[in-house]
Amino acid sequence: MAKYPFETIEPKWQKFWETNKTFKAVEDASIPKDKRAYVLDMFPYPSAAGLHVGHPEGYTATDIWCRYLRMNGYNVLHPMGFDSFGLPAENYAIKTGTHPRATTVANINKFREQIKAFGFSYDWDREISTCDDDYYHWTQWIFLKLFERGLAYEAETPINWCPSCLTGLANEEVKDGSCDRCGSQVERRNIRQWILKITAYAERLIEDLDGLEWPESVKAMQRNWIGKSEGAEVSFRIAANDKAGDRGETGDELLIYTTRADTLFGATYMVLAPEHPLVAKITTAGQKADVDAYIEAAAKKSDLERTDLAKDKTGVFTGAYAINPVNGAKIPIWVSDYILISYGTGAIMAVPAHDDRDWAFAKKFGLPVIQVVASEAEWAQKGPNGDYSAEPSECTPADGRAVNSPGFNGLGTQECIDKMIAWLSEKKIGRKATNYKLRDWVFSRQRYWGEPIPLVHCEKCGIVPLKESDLPLKLPEVETYQPTGTGESPLAGIDEWVNCTCPACGGKAKRETNTMPQWAGSCWYYLRYVDPKNDTAFADPEKADYWLPVDLYVGGAEHAVLHLLYSRFWHKVLYDLGLVSTKEPFHRLVNQGMITSFAYQRKNKSLVPTDEVREVPGETDAFEEIATGERLERVIAKMSKSLKNVINPDDVIRDYGADSCRMYEMFMGPLEVSKPWSTQGLIGVSRFLERVWALSERPMTDGPATDRSTPAAEGLTRLLHKTIKKVTDDTASLNFNTAISQMMIFTNELSKAEAFPKALWAEFVKLLAPYAPHLGEELWERLGNGGTVAYESWPKYESELTVDNTVTIVVQVNGKIRDKFEAALGTDKAELEKTALGLSGAVKFLDGKAPKKVIVVPNKLVNIVV
Numbered sequence: 001m002a003k004y005p006f007e008t009i010e011p012k013w014q015k016f017w018e019t020n021k022t023f024k025a026v027e028d029a030s031i032p033k034d035k036r037a038y039v040l041d042m043f044p045y046p047s048a049a050g051l052h053v054g055h056p057e058g059y060t061a062t063d064i065w066c067r068y069l070r071m072n073g074y075n076v077l078h079p080m081g082f083d084s085f086g087l088p089a090e091n092y093a094i095k096t097g098t099h100p101r102a103t104t105v106a107n108i109n110k111f112r113e114q115i116k117a118f119g120f121s122y123d124w125d126r127e128i129s130t131c132d133d134d135y136y137h138w139t140q141w142i143f144l145k146l147f148e149r150g151l152a153y154e155a156e157t158p159i160n161w162c163p164s165c166l167t168g169l170a171n172e173e174v175k176d177g178s179c180d181r182c183g184s185q186v187e188r189r190n191i192r193q194w195i196l197k198i199t200a201y202a203e204r205l206i207e208d209l210d211g212l213e214w215p216e217s218v219k220a221m222q223r224n225w226i227g228k229s230e231g232a233e234v235s236f237r238i239a240a241n242d243k244a245g246d247r248g249e250t251g252d253e254l255l256i257y258t259t260r261a262d263t264l265f266g267a268t269y270m271v272l273a274p275e276h277p278l279v280a281k282i283t284t285a286g287q288k289a290d291v292d293a294y295i296e297a298a299a300k301k302s303d304l305e306r307t308d309l310a311k312d313k314t315g316v317f318t319g320a321y322a323i324n325p326v327n328g329a330k331i332p333i334w335v336s337d338y339i340l341i342s343y344g345t346g347a348i349m350a351v352p353a354h355d356d357r358d359w360a361f362a363k364k365f366g367l368p369v370i371q372v373v374a375s376e377a378e379w380a381q382k383g384p385n386g387d388y389s390a391e392p393s394e395c396t397p398a399d400g401r402a403v404n405s406p407g408f409n410g411l412g413t414q415e416c417i418d419k420m421i422a423w424l425s426e427k428k429i430g431r432k433a434t435n436y437k438l439r440d441w442v443f444s445r446q447r448y449w450g451e452p453i454p455l456v457h458c459e460k461c462g463i464v465p466l467k468e469s470d471l472p473l474k475l476p477e478v479e480t481y482q483p484t485g486t487g488e489s490p491l492a493g494i495d496e497w498v499n500c501t502c503p504a505c506g507g508k509a510k511r512e513t514n515t516m517p518q519w520a521g522s523c524w525y526y527l528r529y530v531d532p533k534n535d536t537a538f539a540d541p542e543k544a545d546y547w548l549p550v551d552l553y554v555g556g557a558e559h560a561v562l563h564l565l566y567s568r569f570w571h572k573v574l575y576d577l578g579l580v581s582t583k584e585p586f587h588r589l590v591n592q593g594m595i596t597s598f599a600y601q602r603k604n605k606s607l608v609p610t611d612e613v614r615e616v617p618g619e620t621d622a623f624e625e626i627a628t629g630e631r632l633e634r635v636i637a638k639m640s641k642s643l644k645n646v647i648n649p650d651d652v653i654r655d656y657g658a659d660s661c662r663m664y665e666m667f668m669g670p671l672e673v674s675k676p677w678s679t680q681g682l683i684g685v686s687r688f689l690e691r692v693w694a695l696s697e698r699p700m701t702d703g704p705a706t707d708r709s710t711p712a713a714e715g716l717t718r719l720l721h722k723t724i725k726k727v728t729d730d731t732a733s734l735n736f737n738t739a740i741s742q743m744m745i746f747t748n749e750l751s752k753a754e755a756f757p758k759a760l761w762a763e764f765v766k767l768l769a770p771y772a773p774h775l776g777e778e779l780w781e782r783l784g785n786g787g788t789v790a791y792e793s794w795p796k797y798e799s800e801l802t803v804d805n806t807v808t809i810v811v812q813v814n815g816k817i818r819d820k821f822e823a824a825l826g827t828d829k830a831e832l833e834k835t836a837l838g839l840s841g842a843v844k845f846l847d848g849k850a851p852k853k854v855i856v857v858p859n860k861l862v863n864i865v866v
Contacts (some may be wrong), residue, residue: 006775036075050110059120078121078122081525146196154463234255235429268369273340279318315336597677603630667737825859
C-alpha cells in the first residue's frame with residue numbers, strides 16, 4: 001500500500017486553485033437570490049505570533065460549508081482579509097523603532113501563507129487590509145457621514161485611561177478594572193474625546209435582534225449591554241441652605257431616573273456621582289474640603305471598581321438638601337462613587353428599605369430607613385390599617401403592596417408605579433421615561449497607528465470636515481511613536497502635518513490629532529469585500545444588494561458585544577442614508593468553541609509546563625512533576641506559551657497534512673463546543689485518510705453506483721445512500737463531526753470488499769471533497785476526471801435506500817436479553833412471536849415452562865414472561 005503523499009498533493013492543488021482562480025466570486029445576475037451565499041469569517045488581527053490552531057477551526061467550518069454550497073449550485077462569496085490597525089504593532093514600534101506598517105505587512109504575509117496552506121476556498125482577489133490607504137479612505141468617509149448627521153461629537157469627558165498604553169479605552173476594553181490589552185490598572189481621566197452617538201440607535205439595536213439567527217446567549221448579552229429599562233424621571237428641587245429646617249428653594253433642580261416610582265415616599269437621601277455638575281454648586285463651604293478630596297480619590301477608580309456590589313460603600317455629605325416632591329420632606333444630598341455619571345442622570349433617590357446598595361450606605365452613615373412596600377404575606381397579616389411605621393430590620397427589594405404612601409397605600413407594585421407616574425406628570429414634576437445603560441462610544445485614541453480623523457479645527461469656522469476629494473487623509477511618516485501621555489497622540493508633535501488650511505474659509509487651521517480605534521475598520525469590512533477595488537464608493541450599491549446580508553458569520557463569542565454591536569450601529573446609519581438595503585449586516589451568527597489543551601495541575605491548583613511533566617512509569621493516565629515527583633492532575637486549560645502547550649499549525653501540516661488537521665478539528669466535537677487538542681485524535685484522523693487513499697488503489701468495477709445485483713452489492717449501495725443522507729444533513733446543519741463519523745463507517749465497510757463500483761467510489765469522493773479538499777481533488781483526478789471537483793454536483797440519495805429492509809429483533813425472557821434475530825421490516829406480531837419462541841436462547845431460559853404472556857413490539861423486541 002502506497003503512503004498517502006500529502007506533501008506533494010496539497011501544494012499541487014493549492015497552486016491549481018490559485019492559478020485558475022477556482023473560487024473567484026462573480027456577481028452573476030442569472031443566479032436567483034436564494035442561490036447566493038455570502039459566508040464570512042471574522043478576519044484576524046495579524047499578530048507576530050502567527051496563526052494558532054484555534055484560527056483554522058472556524059475557517060475550516062465555513063470552508064466546508066462553502067464547498068458544499070457550491071456543489072449544490074450556489075454562487076458563493078467567501079473572502080478573507082486582515083484587521084491590521086491596532087496597539088500591538090504600535091507598541092512594537094515604540095520598543096524597536098520599526099514602522100508599524102513594516103511589522104504589519106510582514107505579519108500579514110506570514111498569516112496569508114499559513115492560511116493558504118490549509119486550502120481554504122477564499123476569493124483572494126478580494127483581500128483587504130484595514131491599514132491600507134484605499135481602505136481607510138472609506139472608513140474616513142463613513143466617519144464624515146456620521147459627523148454630518150450629528151452622530152459624531154467632541155466632548156470633554158471622563159474616560160478610562162490606561163497609564164501603560166497611554167490611551168483612552170472604551171468601557172468594553174476594560175476587564176475587571178484593567179486594560180484588556182496590557183493588564184494595567186485603569187484610571188479615570190477627563191480628556192477631549194470624539195464620541196459616536198450610538199445611543200441614538202439603542203432601541204433599534206434591541207428591536208432588530210429578534211429577526212436574526214444568532215445564539216440566544218449573544219442576543220441576551222447585547223440586550224443586557226444596551227440595558228433598556230422603563231421608569232420615570234423625577235425632579236427634586238434643591239433646598240436653600242441658609243436656615244436649618246427651612247423648606248425654601250435655590251431654584252436648582254436635581255433630575256433622577258428610577259424604575260420604582262412607587263417608592264418615592266421612602267426616599268430618605270439622594271446621591272450624586274462625583275462628576276455631577278451640581279456637586280460643586282451645592283456643596284457648602286464647611287463640606288468643600290471633604291467633597292473635593294473624595295472626588296479626587298474617585299477619579300482613580302474604574303467604573304467596575306466603583307459599582308462592585310461587594311465593596312464597602314463610601315461617600316461624603318455635601319451639606320445640601322433636596323425636597324422630596326411627593327411629601328415635601330427635606331432629604332440630604334450625598335456624593336458617592338457607586339453612582340456613575342454615565343448612567344441615567346448621574347443622580348439617584350435612595351430608598352434604603354428596598355434597595356441593597358442604598359441599605360448598606362444608609363446603615364454605614366446612619367441615614368433613616370422608611371418602609372414603603374409590604375410583602376403580600378405581611379399585607380395579608382396586617383391589612384390596610386396595620387402599623388408599618390417601624391424601621392425595617394432588613395432590606396426587602398421584592399414587589400408587594402404600597403404602605404406609608406398616602407394616596408397610594410394598598411396598591412400593587414405595578415399599579416402603584418403607573419399611578420405615581422401619572423400623578424407626577426399631572427403635577428409637572430416628573431414623566432414616564434425609558435433609560436438605557438448603553439453609553440455613547442468613545443471613539444478617540446491617542447495613538448499613531450490608526451485612521452486619522454478627517455477634521456480640522458479652525459479658529460474662525462470651528463470644527464470643519466475635510467472635503468471628500470481630500471480623502472484619504474494619510475498618516476504622516478514619523479520618527480517616534482511614543483504617546484505623549486498628555487492626552488494627545490504622537491501626531492500632535494508633527495507641526496508640518498498638524499498645521500493646515502481650513503477647507504471652509506482658507507484660513508489657518510490645525511488637524512485633529514486623535515486617531516480612530518481599531519474597531520473602526522472592522523465595523524464595515526464585510527461591505528468592502530463586495531467591491532474591494534472601487535475607488536469612487538465604498539461599494540457599488542448593486543453589488544451590495546447582490547450579496548448582502550452576510551448569510552453566515554463565524555467567529556469567537558468574545559466579540560458578542562464589541563465588534564457586533566458597533567458593526568450593527570454603523571450598518572444602520574448607512575441604511576438610513578440609503579447606502580445599503582438591509583437593516584442588519586449579519587443574518588446568521590455561529591460562535592465556534594475554543595480549542596484548548598491539556599495542562600497539569602499541582603494540589604495547590606498551580607499549573608506545570610508540559611515539558612516538566614512525565615507519565616508515571618507503569619501506570620496509565622498518571623502524571624508527575626519531574627523535578628519534585630509530585631503527582632499531577634491532568635486538566636483542560638487555554639493554550640499558553642508559558643505552559644508549553646501551544647500547538648503550531650505549521651508543525652501539524654508538516655507532519656500530518658492540512659486535510660488531516662482540517663478534519664481532526666471538525667471531528668473533535670460539535671463546532672460550538674470548546675474541546676481539548678489531542679495528538680492521538682489527530683493521528684486517528686490521519687489514519688482514516690490513509691485508509692481512504694488505500695481504498696482508491698483497490699480494484700474497481702464498471703457497475704452502477706446503485707448496484708443491487710447481489711446481497712453484498714445491495715448492502716454497499718444502501719450504506720452509500722445512508723452516508724449521502726447523513727453527510728448531507730449534517731453538513732447543511734454544520735454538524736461536521738457526525739458527518740465525518742459516518743464517512744468512517746462507510747470506509748470501514750468498504751474496506752471489507754475486494755472490489756466495488758467506480759461510480760460508487762466517485763460519489764464518496766464528492767462527499768469527502770469539502771472536508772479534505774486536497775485529497776478529494778487528487779482522488780477525483782485519479783478517477784479520470786479533468787478540472788476540479790469543487791463544482792461537481794453534490795450526490796443525491798434515494799430515500800428508499802436509506803431505510804433498512806431488515807431489522808434486528810431483540811428477544812427477552814422476563815425482561816432480560818437472551819437472544820436476537822433478523823426479520824423483514826414490518827413482520828407481523830404472530831410471526832415474530834413464533835420465531836422468538838423457537839430460538840435456542842428463549843428455549844433454554846423457558847426451561848420447559850409455558851409463557852404466561854408474550855409482549856411483541858413490532859420491529860423492535862419480543863419479551864416472553866414466565
